[in-house]
Amino acid sequence: MHVIAGIYRVIMAALYFAFFGIGALIISLVLFNVLKLFVHDEHSLRNKSRNITSLSFKFFVSSGNFLKIFDIQVEGLEKLKDDHGMMFIANHPTLIDVVIMISFVKNANCVVKAALKHNPFLRTIVKSNDYVTNDGTAEEIIQKCKICFKKHDNLIIFPEGTRTIDKTNLHFTHGFSSIAIENECKIRPIAIDYQSRGLQKHVPFYYIYFGKLTYRLHVLDCFDTVEYVKEHQDREISAISRIISKELKNTIASCL
Numbered sequence: 497m498h499v500i501a502g503i504y505r506v507i508m509a510a511l512y513f514a515f516f517g518i519g520a521l522i523i524s525l526v527l528f529n530v531l532k533l534f535v536h537d538e539h540s541l542r543n544k545s546r547n548i549t550s551l552s553f554k555f556f557v558s559s560g561n562f563l564k565i566f567d568i569q570v571e572g573l574e575k576l577k578d579d580h581g582m583m584f585i586a587n588h589p590t591l592i593d594v595v596i597m598i599s600f601v602k603n604a605n606c607v608v609k610a611a612l613k614h615n616p617f618l619r620t621i622v623k624s625n626d627y628v629t630n631d632g633t634a635e636e637i638i639q640k641c642k643i644c645f646k647k648h649d650n651l652i653i654f655p656e657g658t659r660t661i662d663k664t665n666l667h668f669t670h671g672f673s674s675i676a677i678e679n680e681c682k683i684r685p686i687a688i689d690y691q692s693r694g695l696q697k698h699v700p701f702y703y704i705y706f707g708k709l710t711y712r713l714h715v716l717d718c719f720d721t722v723e724y725v726k727e728h729q730d731r732e733i734s735a736i737s738r739i740i741s742k743e744l745k746n747t748i749a750s751c752l
Contacts, residue, residue, distance in 0.1 A: 524620035572715030670741035687751035
């Protein structure tokens with residue numbers, strides 16, 4: 497029975513991710529371009545594009561759960577109801593972490609790799625949703641983030657920059673905390689406790705054979721950056737930034 501279930505997961509996951517890729521291409525090349533014909537206000541177009549993306553990702557997550565490819569559960573969603581202009585940070589164990597987070601974070605913006613602007617499946621989604629790309633200098637990225645916070649976007653950042661290899665040894669850069677300090681925004685940490693192996697860095701796709709892709713996401717209390725800076729005025733901003741990064745890394749690690 498275990499062999500049959502494993503073969504089922506590999507085949508269904510392959511078909512499912514292919515379906516997701518085709519769906520992303522259709523949304524990118526057809527739906528968003530049709531939307532542009534009828535919605536000319538930039539603000540309205542961005543909001544509608546993000547709503548479509550969020551609903552699509554919710555469908556991806558819920559249908560994957562239904563087909564027993566995933567087992568994704570999120571704890572603490574009630575904390576998000578009033579979040580706006582918030583920075584969301586999380587550890588980054590798998591390929592679909594950002595998909596899962598956009599499925600439940602309202603008005604989500606995110607920092608994405610600049611290469612996605614040239615990806616035929618995702619480039620229109622990145623452009624229509626006005627996502628922040630990580631090209632340019634550190635100062636230019638901070639300015640991009642400043643613009644998104646002025647629009648009251650919720651900004652998703654993965655401080656590791658790449659997928660986690662060892663969840664017992666997280667490595668956060670302090671770029672996110674510098675951005676938060678500069679923009680005087682609060683930080684909402686989310687711990688992604690991934691309990692499987694497929695979709696991880698350097699792990700073959702077929703490892704889904706050994707079990708469902710099991711995620712437990714914990715929405716944690718927000719961190720008041722402004723208040724923290726006030727309480728540590730005797731320190732340099734760069735030092736405060738590194739301390740915040742370390743504290744939030746430890747907060748997330750404690751939930752894994």
